[in-house]
Amino acid sequence: MTRRSTPEPATPDDGTAHAAPAHLSARAVRIEYRAPGASASDVTLAVDNANLELRQGDFVCVVGPSGCGKTTFLNAVAGFLPIQGGTLELDGRAIPGPGPDRAMVFQQPSLLPWRTVQDNVTYGLELGRTMKKARARERAGDLLDLVGLTGFGDRHPAQLSGGMQQRVNLARALAVDPELLLLDEPFASIDAQTREVMQAELLRVCTARNVTALFVTHDITEAAFLADRVCVFSPRPGHIVREIEVPFGRPREQRLRRSREFLELVDEIADVLYGGSPVDEFGTGREDEEVH
Secondary structure (H helix, E strand, O other): OOOOEEEOOOOOOOOOOOOOOOOEEEEEEEEEEOOOOOOOOOOEEEEEEEEEEEOOOOEEEEEOOOOOOHHHHHHHHHOOOOOOEEEEEEOOEEOOOOOOOEEEEOOOOOOOOOOOHHHHHOHHHHHHOOOOHHHHHHHHHHHHHHOOOOOOOOOOHHHOOHHHHHHHHHHHHHHOOOOEEEEEOOOOOOOHHHHHHHHHHHHHHHHHHOOOEEEEOOOHHHHHHHOOEEEEEOOOOEOEEEEEEOOOOOOOOHHHHHOHHHHHHHHHHHHHHHOOOOOOOOOOOOHHHOOO
């Protein structure tokens, strides 16, 4: 089977490369990192010359060795970190900081334990004060139905499994109707079986709502199952060395993971990630200086 793999993308100047305009555009992004209390000269170059485009409805996964800067890049897209070079735009507007047009799902659910599931989902709406309480609760109920938690609105986080808590986290992120959903290894702490179920559920939800998603993961198999495109980051300073298009449509069934085409795709991503060299799982191996 032949797949189209492309090198790090350059911004097209003839308008023919993509049928739709870019929703998220990163051009020659440079991000430096300085630990708290460090001197001005003690700076780590985390990301350099990173280029990426997402169109509306895209689901793009980013993989790379530990410490390559992929989470740093995601945090910059979220507006949590400034960039020191290049441009980072959402629908043609520069990203100056956090905003309601983006929502982040972290590795840990980080739910408020004293609030019910429903009240956790409506929390962002309450902060923004953009919706009446009755309508917010109605939206929360609809989203809990969507993520498979019908009837759990009155429970508290401690009464839910880890996988169920991440479903709540996803519903909370979707409640503000973000233009871009950002996910930083949201299933890393969940057991393998639940993780596979959650991957399929996430893809179903994003497809149903036409959500644009940027997902960071260490798991190549996870990336291959979820993504429309897999972007492979280089070792630090990180940049995208290859985009690999995923040939599978949606929805995707679990049996896809056992197919020859899927296993070939996983091997292709691994070959790009590791470059055919016997490097360890963590790339540089310098976890004491890790910049995600």
